[in-house]
Amino acid sequence: MLKVHQLSFSYNTTSVLEQLNFEVRQGEHVSVIGESGSGKSTLLKLLHGEYDLDQGEIFWKDEQILGPKYNLVVGYEFMKYVAQEFDLMPFTSVAENVGKFLSNFYPEEKKERIAELLEVVELTDFANTKVKTLSGGQKQRVALARAIAKQPEIILLDEPFSHIDNFQKQSLRRKVFKYLKDKNITCIVATHDRDDVLGFSDRMLVLNNTKIAANAAPKALYKNPETALVAAFFREFNSIDQNIVYAHQLQVVENSDLKAKVIHSYFKGAYYLIEAETEQQQLFFEHPEPIPTGTDVSLVIKI
Numbered sequence: 001m002l003k004v005h006q007l008s009f010s011y012n013t014t015s016v017l018e019q020l021n022f023e024v025r026q027g028e029h030v031s032v033i034g035e036s037g038s039g040k041s042t043l044l045k046l047l048h049g050e051y052d053l054d055q056g057e058i059f060w061k062d063e064q065i066l067g068p069k070y071n072l073v074v075g076y077e078f079m080k081y082v083a084q085e086f087d088l089m090p091f092t093s094v095a096e097n098v099g100k101f102l103s104n105f106y107p108e109e110k111k112e113r114i115a116e117l118l119e120v121v122e123l124t125d126f127a128n129t130k131v132k133t134l135s136g137g138q139k140q141r142v143a144l145a146r147a148i149a150k151q152p153e154i155i156l157l158d159e160p161f162s163h164i165d166n167f168q169k170q171s172l173r174r175k176v177f178k179y180l181k182d183k184n185i186t187c188i189v190a191t192h193d194r195d196d197v198l199g200f201s202d203r204m205l206v207l208n209n210t211k212i213a214a215n216a217a218p219k220a221l222y223k224n225p226e227t228a229l230v231a232a233f234f235r236e237f238n239s240i241d242q243n244i245v246y247a248h249q250l251q252v253v254e255n256s257d258l259k260a261k262v263i264h265s266y267f268k269g270a271y272y273l274i275e276a277e278t279e280q281q282q283l284f285f286e287h288p289e290p291i292p293t294g295t296d297v298s299l300v301i302k303i
């Protein structure tokens with residue numbers, strides 16, 4: 001169990017996180033979301049022991065996570081952190097990078113383990129390629145494989161799939177998160193991508209204004225987002241009479257009190273996102289077909 005108690009941290013005089021309290025169980029998958037600059041990366045670095053806290057404490061089981069003031073070497077055996085910048089060995093092969101922290105004592109087992117890890121991150125064909133010749137996304141996958149090589153108890157991932165193209169992202173995400181769940185590895189992911197959260201996270205921590213604005217299951221927050229910040233993370237939404245209404249919850253009908261004029265139709269694949277305006281506000285709704293600009297429509301909220 002990870003326990004964070006009254007954690008406060010500032011860079012020089014700028015307060016970034018104030019009095020955070022939360023817990024994460026062994027094997028749990030928790031996402032940390034929030035606007036750019038809300039402190040997601042800082043929180044992961046603090047959990048990793050990279051900085052000294054201003055206040056509060058962090059425990060993994062019975063061990064207190066301490067910053068550089070108390071620890072000569074940053075980090076702990078049971079914890080791995082994959083930062084946005086990956087610290088790889090550029091002139092050695094993918095396989096050597098992945099196996100860097102594995103013991104050479106049982107070379108056959110080491111080889112098998114590296115093969116298993118390369119399979120998880122879909123880099124089997126690149127085992128002998130030098131890291132310096134890889135793309136950003138491939139490097140990110142090497143960093144992921146290296147982090148899980150020694151089976152940590154807890155892994156901290158900062159935007160883990162940000163460099164990976166859409167062709168591979170979906171399957172890679174499923175493989176990596178399934179691997180972590182199967183091995184009961186606690187996983188904390190800082191992300192901007194709702195697809196990293198929906199379908200994978202047990203819980204979401206929302207950072208806003210130095211505080212935890214929400215801490216709940218993604219489904220609960222999706223169904224009842226409460227704030228624009230949370231709703232915007234999931235999908236396009238409107239604020240109607242101070243209620244959050246997702247674009248897919250607005251439907252065109254023959255006649256209603258909510259009337260709007262269409263401004264633009266955006267092709268979104270399975271549907272069109274229609275931008276419209278009433279006398280008071282701009283509205284977005286989803287529709288199976290484009291609607292000509294200037295068309296008057298009546299809308300109802302369909303919950």
Ligand SMILES: Nc1ncnc2c1ncn2[C@@H]1O[C@H](COP(=O)(O)OP(=O)(O)OP(=O)(O)O)[C@@H](O)[C@H]1O
Pocket residue numbers: 011016034035036037038039040041042043190
């Ligand atoms: N080393 C540093 N020194 C001083 N200020 C910093 C440092 N690192 C981050 N900050 C500031 O702390 C705040 C939080 O930054 P952080 O990188 O944790 O946010 P984030 O939520 O991870 O952002 P993003 O989503 O853009 O990665 C920002 O205002 C940032 O400018």
